[in-house]
Every structure is written in structure tokens, then in C-alpha cells.
Amino acid sequence: MAQGLDVGTMNILSSRQEGDETVFVQQRNSFVEIDYSDMADQMLSRSDVLHIRKDDKVYIVGDDALNFANIFNEETRRPMQAGILSSDEKSAIPMIKLITEQVVGQPQSPEELLFFSVPADPIDEDVSTLYHQKTIESLLGSMGYQPEPINEGMAVIYxxxxxxxxxxxxxxxxxxxxxxxxxxxxxxxxxxxxxxxxxxxxxxxxxxxxxxxxxxxxxxxxxxxxxxxxxxxxxxxxxxxxxxxxxxxxxxxxxxxxxxxxxxxxxxxxxxxxxxxxxxxxxxxxxxxxxxxxxxxxxxxxxxxAENPMYSVAQGALVAARSEEQRAMAERQSGETTPEASE
Ligand SMILES: Nc1ncnc2c1ncn2[C@@H]1O[C@H](COP(=O)(O)OP(=O)(O)OP(=O)(O)O)[C@@H](O)[C@H]1O
Ligand SMILES: [Mg+2]
The missing domain is CATH 3.30.420.40 (ATPase, nucleotide binding domain)
Structure with a gap:
């Protein structure tokens, strides 16, 4: 099995092949911080809302962040800005980790291959995408995946x-x-x-x-x-x-x-x-x-x-991941058979 992942400023999406179907899982790349209270605790413990508690704060992440922001009159915040991890958001890394974990789930095999999208360096801003790419790569590695970056535009081509x-x-x-x-x-x-x-x-x-x-x-x-x-x-x-x-x-x-x-x-x-x-x-x-x-x-x-503009990057990352998986498998098989063939 292999997986594709689109790490976007607004949406994070994974894609996997299940039989004839491609299955996508999507979350908003956003979160809201609210004060811990008994009411919040009750609301959250009775729901499947994605959240973590840290000291006297509760963080609600993904699609539900906006609803909670409205109820508690707070602003949503975003781990990413302009295509890469936000340098202004101190909680960016733990929040994007939580969202990504939910979207990709557990690896289905040890070191499952996962291609994730990264933007090209912008030509109109003096920023590099390297830190972003390496951070996402290390988060995915710590979840048990074998992560490979793929350029977002190239994923569209795939x-x-x-x-x-x-x-x-x-x-x-x-x-x-x-x-x-x-x-x-x-x-x-x-x-x-x-x-x-x-x-x-x-x-x-x-x-x-x-x-x-x-x-x-x-x-x-x-x-x-x-x-x-x-x-x-x-x-x-x-x-x-x-x-x-x-x-x-x-x-x-x-x-x-x-x-x-x-x-x-x-x-x-x-x-x-x-x-x-x-x-x-x-x-x-x-x-x-x-x-x-x-x-x-x-x-x-x-x-x-594209027929489905929100899904094509995740889809392209999956195409690239599956094709690399097949290539690696063919290489292993030919490696295994070569010594016998030469005997
Ligand atoms: N129906 C729609 N009409 C217009 N804009 C839309 C519509 N639906 C979503 N958008 C806009 O599309 C953008 C999100 O698109 P997308 O998920 O492709 O971005 P992303 O991959 O998260 O970001 P990036 O690639 O820049 O990091 C947002 O600006 C959102 O407002
Ligand atoms: Mg995108």
C-alpha cells in the first residue's frame, strides 16, 4: 500500500487506493484555542471532535475549529501561511501534526511509502520551502511512514x-x-x-x-x-x-x-x-x-x-507513490532472481 498527501494552507487531504476506488480523507488546516472549562470538557468528551488539552487550554483542530470559534467567539488560527509552515504561529507544528495524523491514519505496512506535496520556492517572496518540507517529512517519519516530497505542480501533472x-x-x-x-x-x-x-x-x-x-x-x-x-x-x-x-x-x-x-x-x-x-x-x-x-x-x-479541483494534488501524490512502489517492488524482484538466473 502507498499513500498520497496534499499539505495545503487551507486543506490537508490524504488519498489511498481501496480496490477500484480512491478514498480521500480531508481536514481543514486550522485550529482554535479555547479556555478549558467544565462546559467545554463536557461538550468535547461526548463528541468525536478532534482536540487536545494543554494546561488550561483546549485546542480544537480541523473542520470543527470554525464551529467552536463561532460558539466561543474566538478566531481560528492556521499552522500554515502562504504555502508553508507559519513562522508567526507558535503552535504550528503540534497542530499540523495532529491534523496530519488524523488524515493519514496508521501506516498499513511498516515504512509505508507516502508522497506528500510541497510547493516550489516562490519567485516573488524571499522565503525557502526547505524548512517546511523537512519538518513535514520528519513528522511523517515519526508516524512510521517512509515520506517522499513531490512538487505540488508535478502532482497536478500526475x-x-x-x-x-x-x-x-x-x-x-x-x-x-x-x-x-x-x-x-x-x-x-x-x-x-x-x-x-x-x-x-x-x-x-x-x-x-x-x-x-x-x-x-x-x-x-x-x-x-x-x-x-x-x-x-x-x-x-x-x-x-x-x-x-x-x-x-x-x-x-x-x-x-x-x-x-x-x-x-x-x-x-x-x-x-x-x-x-x-x-x-x-x-x-x-x-x-x-x-x-x-x-x-x-x-x-x-x-x-480538473474534474475535482480540491482532490487533484492528493490524487497526483498517490499516483506518484504507487508508481514508485511498483518500481521498487520490480527492482527487488529482479534483484532476488538475478543470482539464480546467473547460476
Ligand atoms: N467554491 C469555491 N469558489 C471559490 N473559491 C473556493 C471555493 N472553494 C474553495 N475555494 C478557495 O480555495 C482555496 C483552498 O483551495 P485548496 O484547498 O486547493 O488550497 P490549499 O491546497 O489548502 O492551499 P495551498 O496550495 O495554497 O497551500 C481557498 O482560498 C478557498 O477559499
Ligand atoms: Mg494546494
């Missing part, structure tokens, strides 16, 4: 472009980041991230309209569509403006990176967009239109959105 020889441009529009990977026959020829995604859209739209960020996020996730109908002055109008701006920014950076990295220019590749931020109706049409208008130095055979 999950969405098997029918195109793993060749194309995969883009994951997440909460904290946008990850881009251009792959040619399963070899990444260009990968980078930018430190903007859904959170950036929410914050900018909130600032512009004087609306609380949580309200903006729920308007966006509820029934917002990129249908070019303008809602001048409203939250939806602001969301459209910042969506448009994010897409242009991503495209300008693709062009810049292709130039800098000397990517072969006579390519003709499909583009796949995914991630929660790619969810609104009209997203892929808008992206295709903006790509069309830009001077991209290679040709694009089409723009498609």
Missing part, C-alpha cells in the same frame, strides 16, 4: 495529464499560493510558485470594500461566478477584479520564467488548472481568454479544469 504522456502545464490555484509546473514526458522543465492565491484575493477584496475577510471568503465560496457581470462597488465586483489580476500575474510570471529558463519554444501543450481557487464557474474560460491575449512563447492546445 493526476490530470496521464492521457497526454504527462506533458503539459499544470497549475494549482490554492489558498496561500499558486504552483506552476511545465512537464515534458513526466520531466519537470520549469516549476515555480507565487505567494498569491485565494487568501490574497480575499484580503484584497476585503480591504477594498471594507468587508470582514471571513464574509468575503463565504461570498466567494458560495455562489460567486466569473461571468463578467459587474457588481460595481460590491464584494463580487472586487472579487472579479482580484481574480483577473491574479490570473494576469500568473501568466506574466509563466512568460518570464519560460524566457529565463530557456524552455524550448516550439512546444504545443495542454493546460490544466486546479485547486480550490479554480472552482468558480467561468474560471477556465477567463484563464483561457487571458492566455490568448498574452504573448505566451509556446502554443497551447487547450485549457481544462
Amino acid at each position: 493526476s490530470e495529464l496521464a492521457d497526454h504522456n504527462f506533458t503539459g502545464l499544470g497549475i494549482s490555484f490554492g489558498a496561500g499560493m499558486t504552483n506552476v509546473c511545465l512537464s515534458y514526458y513526466a520531466v519537470p522543465v520549469m516549476k515555480f510558485s507565487i505567494a498569491r492565491g485565494g487568501d490574497w484575493i480575499d484580503e484584497k477584496s476585503a480591504q477594498a470594500t471594507g468587508t470582514p475577510v471571513d464574509k468575503v471568503t463565504s461570498v466567494k465560496e458560495d455562489d460567486f461566478a466569473l461571468d463578467f457581470e459587474t457588481d460595481v462597488g460590491g464584494v463580487e465586483g472586487a472579487l472579479s477584479i482580484y481574480y483577473d489580476n491574479l490570473l494576469d500575474y500568473v501568466i506574466q510570471n509563466v512568460i518570464k520564467e519560460v524566457d529565463d529558463e530557456d524552455v524550448e519554444e516550439d512546444l504545443d501543450v495542454p493546460v490544466v488548472v486546479t485547486g480550490g481557487t479554480a472552482s468558480p464557474d467561468g474560471f477556465e474560460e477567463l484563464f483561457a481568454e487571458r492566455l490568448n491575449e498574452a504573448n505566451v512563447p509556446f502554443s497551447i492546445s487547450g485549457v481544462r479544469r
Whole structure:
């Protein structure tokens, strides 16, 4: 058995193959701290809410954090920010450990292979993803897994472009980041991230309209569509403006990176967009239109959105893990049979 894991700024998801089905387990990558009280203790002990108590505080993690934050009038906090472990959050590591443990469960065999997603280094922020990657790796190792990092953009290629020889441009529009990977026959020829995604859209739209960020996020996730109908002055109008701006920014950076990295220019590749931020109706049409208008130095055979934008990174990590597992098994078997064959 092998497992895939998407470690995202907003969502942590695992994926496993069970028979013909891929099973996903998801939790929000968030938590809330409340004061310990008899009432809290009673509520929690009678439920299956994920929590730990430390001294006179109780931490509720994952999907239930938001409900408890509302009941106890507290803010939710996040272990990650802009794609990597947050340096401002002192409880980041124990909280992400708890969420990850719940999502991946126990290894089903000793040293079970687990591929986990990591973002590429951002080109617009002076931060490195190395500390994040090594910390997650060590948490997974201590749970009994054999962890392997996989680039988030490459995971998109594995999950969405098997029918195109793993060749194309995969883009994951997440909460904290946008990850881009251009792959040619399963070899990444260009990968980078930018430190903007859904959170950036929410914050900018909130600032512009004087609306609380949580309200903006729920308007966006509820029934917002990129249908070019303008809602001048409203939250939806602001969301459209910042969506448009994010897409242009991503495209300008693709062009810049292709130039800098000397990517072969006579390519003709499909583009796949995914991630929660790619969810609104009209997203892929808008992206295709903006790509069309830009001077991209290679040709694009089409723009498609992943069938399930929230699951494709976890799915791609699983594809990579299973393929590595099979490769290792074949290698072991040929190692076992070689001495006999030579006799
Ligand atoms: N229906 C929707 N419409 C618009 N945005 C959505 C929708 N559903 C989720 N989102 C947004 O998608 C983002 C979460 O997506 P995703 O789970 O892919 O990110 P992540 O993997 O956790 O983050 P990252 O990859 O940046 O670390 C959030 O900004 C969320 O508000
Ligand atoms: Mg992601």
C-alpha cells in the first residue's frame, strides 16, 4: 500500500487506493484555542471532535475549529501561511501534526511509502520551502511512514495529464499560493510558485470594500461566478477584479520564467488548472481568454479544469507513490532472481 498527501494552507487531504476506488480523507488546516472549562470538557468528551488539552487550554483542530470559534467567539488560527509552515504561529507544528495524523491514519505496512506535496520556492517572496518540507517529512517519519516530497505542480501533472504522456502545464490555484509546473514526458522543465492565491484575493477584496475577510471568503465560496457581470462597488465586483489580476500575474510570471529558463519554444501543450481557487464557474474560460491575449512563447492546445479541483494534488501524490512502489517492488524482484538466473 502507498499513500498520497496534499499539505495545503487551507486543506490537508490524504488519498489511498481501496480496490477500484480512491478514498480521500480531508481536514481543514486550522485550529482554535479555547479556555478549558467544565462546559467545554463536557461538550468535547461526548463528541468525536478532534482536540487536545494543554494546561488550561483546549485546542480544537480541523473542520470543527470554525464551529467552536463561532460558539466561543474566538478566531481560528492556521499552522500554515502562504504555502508553508507559519513562522508567526507558535503552535504550528503540534497542530499540523495532529491534523496530519488524523488524515493519514496508521501506516498499513511498516515504512509505508507516502508522497506528500510541497510547493516550489516562490519567485516573488524571499522565503525557502526547505524548512517546511523537512519538518513535514520528519513528522511523517515519526508516524512510521517512509515520506517522499513531490512538487505540488508535478502532482497536478500526475493526476490530470496521464492521457497526454504527462506533458503539459499544470497549475494549482490554492489558498496561500499558486504552483506552476511545465512537464515534458513526466520531466519537470520549469516549476515555480507565487505567494498569491485565494487568501490574497480575499484580503484584497476585503480591504477594498471594507468587508470582514471571513464574509468575503463565504461570498466567494458560495455562489460567486466569473461571468463578467459587474457588481460595481460590491464584494463580487472586487472579487472579479482580484481574480483577473491574479490570473494576469500568473501568466506574466509563466512568460518570464519560460524566457529565463530557456524552455524550448516550439512546444504545443495542454493546460490544466486546479485547486480550490479554480472552482468558480467561468474560471477556465477567463484563464483561457487571458492566455490568448498574452504573448505566451509556446502554443497551447487547450485549457481544462480538473474534474475535482480540491482532490487533484492528493490524487497526483498517490499516483506518484504507487508508481514508485511498483518500481521498487520490480527492482527487488529482479534483484532476488538475478543470482539464480546467473547460476
Ligand atoms: N467554491 C469555491 N469558489 C471559490 N473559491 C473556493 C471555493 N472553494 C474553495 N475555494 C478557495 O480555495 C482555496 C483552498 O483551495 P485548496 O484547498 O486547493 O488550497 P490549499 O491546497 O489548502 O492551499 P495551498 O496550495 O495554497 O497551500 C481557498 O482560498 C478557498 O477559499
Ligand atoms: Mg494546494
